[in-house]
Amino acid sequence: VISSESISQEDVISVADLGEFGLIAAVRAVLPPDPPGVLGVGDDGAVLPAPDGRVVASTDLLIEDRHFRRDWSAATDIGVKAAAQNMADIAAMGAVPTALLFGLAVPGEIAAAWIVAVAEGMAAECDRAGAMIAGGDVTSSDSVMLAITALGSLAGRDPVTRSGARPDDVLAISGPVGASAAGLALLLAGLDVLPSASEPELLRLVAAHQRPQPDYAAGPAAASAGATAMIDISDGLVADLGHIAEASGVCIEVKSASLPGTRALESAAARLGADWRDWSLGGGEDHALAATFPPEATLPAGWTVIGNARRGAGILVDAKAWSGDAGWDHFRRAGGFPA
Amino acid sequence: VISSESISQEDVISVADLGEFGLIAAVRAVLPPDPPGVLGVGDDGAVLPAPDGRVVASTDLLIEDRHFRRDWSAATDIGVKAAAQNMADIAAMGAVPTALLFGLAVPGEIAAAWIVAVAEGMAAECDRAGAMIAGGDVTSSDSVMLAITALGSLAGRDPVTRSGARPDDVLAISGPVGASAAGLALLLAGLDVLPSASEPELLRLVAAHQRPQPDYAAGPAAASAGATAMIDISDGLVADLGHIAEASGVCIEVKSASLPGTRALESAAARLGADWRDWSLGGGEDHALAATFPPEATLPAGWTVIGNARRGAGILVDAKAWSGDAGWDHFRRAGGFPA
Numbered sequence: 181v182i183s184s185e186s187i188s189q190e191d192v193i194s195v196a197d198l199g200e201f202g203l204i205a206a207v208r209a210v211l212p213p214d215p216p217g218v219l220g221v222g223d224d225g226a227v228l229p230a231p232d233g234r235v236v237a238s239t240d241l242l243i244e245d246r247h248f249r250r251d252w253s254a255a256t257d258i259g260v261k262a263a264a265q266n267m268a269d270i271a272a273m274g275a276v277p278t279a280l281l282f283g284l285a286v287p288g289e290i291a292a293a294w295i296v297a298v299a300e301g302m303a304a305e306c307d308r309a310g311a312m313i314a315g316g317d318v319t320s321s322d323s324v325m326l327a328i329t330a331l332g333s334l335a336g337r338d339p340v341t342r343s344g345a346r347p348d349d350v351l352a353i354s355g356p357v358g359a360s361a362a363g364l365a366l367l368l369a370g371l372d373v374l375p376s377a378s379e380p381e382l383l384r385l386v387a388a389h390q391r392p393q394p395d396y397a398a399g400p401a402a403a404s405a406g407a408t409a410m411i412d413i414s415d416g417l418v419a420d421l422g423h424i425a426e427a428s429g430v431c432i433e434v435k436s437a438s439l440p441g442t443r444a445l446e447s448a449a450a451r452l453g454a455d456w457r458d459w460s461l462g463g464g465e466d467h468a469l470a471a472t473f474p475p476e477a478t479l480p481a482g483w484t485v486i487g488n489a490r491r492g493a494g495i496l497v498d499a500k501a502w503s504g505d506a507g508w509d510h511f512r513r514a515g516g517f518p519a
Numbered sequence: 520v521i522s523s524e525s526i527s528q529e530d531v532i533s534v535a536d537l538g539e540f541g542l543i544a545a546v547r548a549v550l551p552p553d554p555p556g557v558l559g560v561g562d563d564g565a566v567l568p569a570p571d572g573r574v575v576a577s578t579d580l581l582i583e584d585r586h587f588r589r590d591w592s593a594a595t596d597i598g599v600k601a602a603a604q605n606m607a608d609i610a611a612m613g614a615v616p617t618a619l620l621f622g623l624a625v626p627g628e629i630a631a632a633w634i635v636a637v638a639e640g641m642a643a644e645c646d647r648a649g650a651m652i653a654g655g656d657v658t659s660s661d662s663v664m665l666a667i668t669a670l671g672s673l674a675g676r677d678p679v680t681r682s683g684a685r686p687d688d689v690l691a692i693s694g695p696v697g698a699s700a701a702g703l704a705l706l707l708a709g710l711d712v713l714p715s716a717s718e719p720e721l722l723r724l725v726a727a728h729q730r731p732q733p734d735y736a737a738g739p740a741a742a743s744a745g746a747t748a749m750i751d752i753s754d755g756l757v758a759d760l761g762h763i764a765e766a767s768g769v770c771i772e773v774k775s776a777s778l779p780g781t782r783a784l785e786s787a788a789a790r791l792g793a794d795w796r797d798w799s800l801g802g803g804e805d806h807a808l809a810a811t812f813p814p815e816a817t818l819p820a821g822w823t824v825i826g827n828a829r830r831g832a833g834i835l836v837d838a839k840a841w842s843g844d845a846g847w848d849h850f851r852r853a854g855g856f857p858a
Contacts, residue, residue, distance in 0.1 A: 223680050224608040224751050225575045227574075227673070233568065233571075234569055235670065236565065236567075237565050238654060239654050239668055240622065241622040241656050241664075243658055246659060247658075269563040269564050270564055273564040273566065281577075281578040281668055284580075285580050285664055314576055315576060317579050319580045319582055319585065321585070321662060322661060322662045325580075327664075329578055329668040331574065339558060339566045342561075342563070427562075
């Protein structure tokens with residue numbers, strides 16, 4: 181059995197050395213066995229349970245140097261991140277992630293151990309979410325790309341779309357946001373390599389960027405609590421609230437004083453001379469959820485009210501139209517990372 | 520509305536010009552509306568029917584210059600091919616394709632019209648198969664890549680895996696194979712550009728390579744007829760039969776004299792001094808199906824017996840172990856096309 185450890189010690193076996201079928205075998209060796217009665221990886225298609233007669237599906241691409249960097253993130257972290265961002269989309273519909281399918285395109289000279297470690301990261305995050313890996317494809321290419329499709333189950337709940345927010349709904353988020361953006365800012369400033377035993381919180385922010393750990397249960401809990409609209413915060417809080425505002429035909433107001441902070445965010449902001457609320461408002465990739473609820477709803481544990489919906493259009497932050505960095509467009513600013 | 524026609528006439532609007540959200544809007548404009556009661560493209564996830572409580576899922580990557588060439592295939596054909604090869608995997612499980620999700624990674628300088636035309640091709644093939652497009656992602660990258668996930672419904676049937684073939688089963692294919700390989704050979708020989716009003720069959724072979732049109736109903740029909748094992752012929756007939764032989768623990772015998780030919784295959788072989796049976800045995804990408812059936816089964820219309828299973832291992836062609844080009848490994852021979 182080829183494991184990421186044994187390969188990295190030899191430091192020589194490339195994807196081209198292994199070949200397509202050898203690589204598939206190496207990846208399959210690190211995936212957990214299929215649950216009983218479920219047909220997973222290894223045939224033309226997987227056969228997966230969809231117990232309430234519906235399946236939720238979402239797909240995403242991750243491109244090297246646009247969505248991840250191999251010199252900034254360990255391969256396992258890249259696998260975790262790829263899985264997490266897709267399964268967060270499933271949670272944002274009010275569903276429980278059940279299965280993941282992946283495509284990996286890599287140049288032949290990449291170490292097979294790198295691919296195996298990516299698969300290990302995906303498998304670990306699927307395990308954390310209670311989902312299985314149900315299929316995969318590997319192929320050669322000039323650059324590294326991951327394609328992920330996540331499936332999920334609503335377990336009888338109605339899906340929560342982006343379009344159901346109504347005037348007077350309260351706006352809430354499932355947890356603090358901005359840690360990933362803060363971690364990225366620390367990376368860009370080179371502060372992740374400083375001796376920092378005294379600043380473990382800063383390293384945790386870097387880790388939050390490299391290896392997001394969404395709370396998948398927050399989505400189904402919000403759906404059960406009557407959420408009227410919901411979205412995964414991936415492009416940035418304000419940018420993603422913009423999608424809810426547009427789809428629902430409402431204005432969304434955010435009160436920045438209500439944004440939940442953390443000591444880590446405050447430390448990083450002090451270190452970099454920044455305002456952590458800018459990370460919360462503009463940064464994406466935490467994969468917390470934002471949702472609107474009827475005014476009378478009892479919010480699930482962990483959710484924090486940060487504003488409300490009202491008649492109108494667009495986003496107001498502290499009663500002003502938001503003019504900051506409103507999210508990340510992968511073409512207009514291609515080649516760099518969101519600042 | 521941006522259509523592939525209007526853009527190609529202006530010949531200037533690139534993906535980078537449109538931006539991510541503009542491109543998504545342009546692509547969505549050419550997709551058919553969601554069926555009633557189904558939530559498709561435009562939210563964090565799609566919500567799709569899975570009427571018998573199960574969903575079949577398969578995923579594939581297509582990489583420029585490995586799986587397709589923009590100078591050999593029109594954008595719509597690339598979209599058709601991407602959709603077809605994935606939905607054929609669904610059919611090979613005995614299921615009906617129901618939905619497709621796609622990821623498109625493209626350099627910013629690519630014409631937006633090219634992307635829109637790829638989406639039109641995917642939509643056209645989904646329409647032919649009776650499936651919907653349920654989600655997508657577009658992003659920038661250094662090279663063109665498509666990632667496709669197809670979903671399907673068994674409608675109460677048992678899935679047909681690769682592992683159920685038994686000694687004495689008959690081996691059959693759902694139609695002639697080799698047209699795609701013949702078309703590729705014609706392209707490589709430059710024969711697609713010769714004046715060929717007298718050779719329309721050759722052009723049809725080239726079209727078969729550029730735009731495969733699988734018979735999706737053949738899979739469910741074979742499942743209903745009692746198929747014991749089934750596979751989509753994508754890497755080559757013998758190579759793919761090898762997967763059945765290995766998974767089932769049997770030997771598969773092919774009688775080349777039983778392979779169904781066509782006048783087009785014979786014409787191309789005569790033109791190129793080749794043996795069309797080599798294309799049938801070694802060529803992939805027709806996306807016909809191969810299946811084994813109990814000896815007493817009545818085969819569905821269109822299926823042709825070409826051999827049988829027996830005790831043992833591996834593949835015999837005309838009683839000899841197959842020694843030809845046994846399929847395509849995307850890493851070992853990266854950079855070229857199967858010959």
